[in-house]
Amino acid sequence: MFSQFRNIDTAFKHIKRFSIFLIIANAITICFTIYNNNRIIDKAYQKIFVLYNGKVLEAVASDRKSNLPVELRDHVKTFHHYFFDLSPDDKAIRASINKSLYLADESAKKQYDNLRESGYYNNLISANISQEITPDSIKLDVNVYPYQFTCYATQKLRRSSGTTLRKLLTQGFIDDIKNQTDDNPHGFLIRNWEILENRDLPPKL
Structure with missing residues (x-):
């Protein structure tokens, strides 16, 4: 049992x-x-x-984080294109500058005002100079917000007597304003933008 x-x-x-x-x-x-x-x-x-x-x-869709460096660089390139790609025409200059100001804060307006007051744009018009910019590289830090950038670029100033190359170095920070518009398709805003260097390069022999 x-x-x-x-x-x-x-x-x-x-x-x-x-x-x-x-x-x-x-x-x-x-x-x-x-x-x-x-x-x-x-x-x-x-x-x-x-x-x-x-x-x-x-x-295939991907999240924005994986595309973030590409979008940031394109935003910086677009801003510099509008701000520095200029033809010797007052209306065209103002239209291009206005487009750039949608992509940055008052620091860009301050740089524009300084250049205008120094007669920079009047010199472009009177000397019939067209100006183009080619970004060589854009250094980004996406690990710290707001994102810091440094832009290395070459300016090309074309006049009837010849072409002048100029080295351009700028830096600033980028905020994500999370508001995409037709004038600001990436929804970023450049802040505290400053021109660190803008000097003529020696002519090539």
């Missing part, structure tokens, strides 16, 4: 262990299923289908 009780007790322990194992296995299976389903859903949301010339093309 006691052996029967022992057998029942042993069988109960086995059933108890098996039940615990089954519960744990079910919990692991459920967690894996939920994780896998979420991963599949995320992948599905990252797929974008674009209709182009009657053909369905698949594109």
